[in-house]
Amino acid sequence: MAVKRFDLSGLMQSKVTWAVIAEALILLVCFIIRPDFFSISYQPSTGMLYGSLIDIVNRSAEITIISMGMTLVIALGGTDLSVGALVAVAGAIALKFLRWDVLTYTTPGNYTVYPYILVIAVPLIVCALMGLFNGFLVAKGGIQPIIATLILMVCGRGVAQILTDGKQFTTGYSPFRVIGQGSFLCLPMPIIITIIVVVAVALFTRKTAFGAFVESVGVNPSASRLSGIKAGNVILLVFLITGLLSGIAGLIYSSRIMSNDSNNAGLNFEMDAILAVVIGGTNMAGGRFSLAGTVIGSLIIRTIVTFVYYFGIVAEATMAFKALIIAVVIVLQSEPVRKYFAKRAAMRRAGAKS
């Protein structure tokens, strides 16, 4: 009979499966400790849904958005260390345009000095250009991505500080507040932006040949060049996208705090984004990538943090806790362990046949 059997062993060898299992396990533990963890309530006064799950997705927005670009960079076999610094740059520029000359506009309020379109567009354009700079060093200079992006990581925060004279501006401009704290269709705005970004990147990579180009360049740049793919342009575009997405994340971040914080905005975002991608099952050596896996990876990271806050474990333990869970996921995903599982599955199948 030609009934296709559900292939469990193949599923067990997939890295994404482990990520989904890990996320499900963490949520299960949450549910056992406190069943109301999953409750979602509607607040008519703000027109928004509230609940731990909503909060996890909402707070993971920045990392999810950045890691969409990071997935493509890692699929190319590289890493982008500059994203956290770009988040700080985007916030600094946006607040600079909102407040421009702090000596003239002394108190923060519901106003913007420059047109709102500039407040949004200029940070995005600058971040995209900075991404393009990274891409130029990698594609045309032939420099390893990790070093090429180290440059902007080192001096990006310096640029952000100098743009704002080392000061922290605050603003009360309400259209700006909408980006990070507003809502649409009962959902917090960052979730909506995240969904749009994820769908756009997924469509762009999977409905056009671009995703295949990225994977091909990641596996073998010279072979893909010989088969007619312009590897340089693919790299440039991927870094440009990552820069742009960092800019979007930067606007969300600074809109949440209605301020620029060049020291702490986007701190360690590059690390979290890379972790999200790797937990999601994309190999750091480049090649095949999984955007869905990345989204789950980002959710895992945020779920751990929320878990720690929600259950009143000392907030300081978050890092250690995160490290332990990530260590388990990574060890389970590592090649020798997966091979071991594959071997056991094969042996069991052979045993069942005889």
Next chain:
Amino acid sequence: MSKKQSLFARLTNPKYIMVYATIGIFLVIYAAGGMLYGDKGFLTVRTFVNLFIDNAYFGISAVGMTMVLITGGIDLSVGAVASLTGMFIAYGTTILHLHPMTCIFAALVMGVGLGLLMGWVIHYLNVPPFITTLTGMFLARGVCSLISRESIDIHHPMFDALASWKIYLMKFADGKWVRIKPIAFVNFNVILFLVMILIGAFILQRTRFGRNIYAIGGNEQSASLMGLPVGRTKVLVYGFNGLCSVLAGISYALYVKSGWNLSLQGGELEVITCAVIGGTLLTGGVGYMIGTLFGVLLKSVIPALITFNGNLLSWWGKIATGLLLLLFICIQRFVVTSTGRRK
């Protein structure tokens, strides 16, 4: 042709070109600083020695980092491990009233153990070094915060004695030794830094272990096919880097006389920057301790210049370091392509 090359031929070997570039750019910047701020005392021995005193902990860590980078790996945990060492010493001596040596011993076990473990995971479980050491960094930083959220002062007679121990630089004048003016001194950190550089250079240039490190960085597969102990070497390199991180942590604790869970955040990238502008290639296989020594000096002379200027925001230092990094990467790129073409 004699088997032993002449000193001149050895010194003009093109493989040292990056080291010479580092030394050359350091001298240019130092001379420029001398011309601009010579009247404020930029060229005094004191300013020069202070470059070492203020950056010894970066330098000590850079010794281990250089080795890790030569194998083609990377270690992001060094800053967190150094910070954890500081927390061990501070919490142990001030809160638990233990002897500092006990705390340092515990820190050494922790640092070297974590390093060996990470090396093992990297080689035998085939997890990328970036991810493994990033997890190590989160773990060490998390434990730091678990120990204490606040900065803890370190008070212990032996520790204070070691922190304030110094050798004054003397000169011979009028038939007797007198302290040079303005007063300059060398402390324990500086000596530890220089000793570690010498040990690192000895390991890399004069031992079989060192040759293995270069071989693995050049091509891991060939090294393994040649029968070199790739796994053992890699695990030991990460262990040695753990040792350097702990020593850097001790040195930093002596420098600030306290432990803080958020100290040295981002320190790992400063250390990597030192190694890269010292001529170490992140692709592996190339790097020298003398380059790292000047890399540390080059990176530390920029903040010194900004302090002497007095008007610039300290953030310009970050931008200057970034530009320096760009310059060095371009030089490296140029050198690699030009030597590649010669072959």
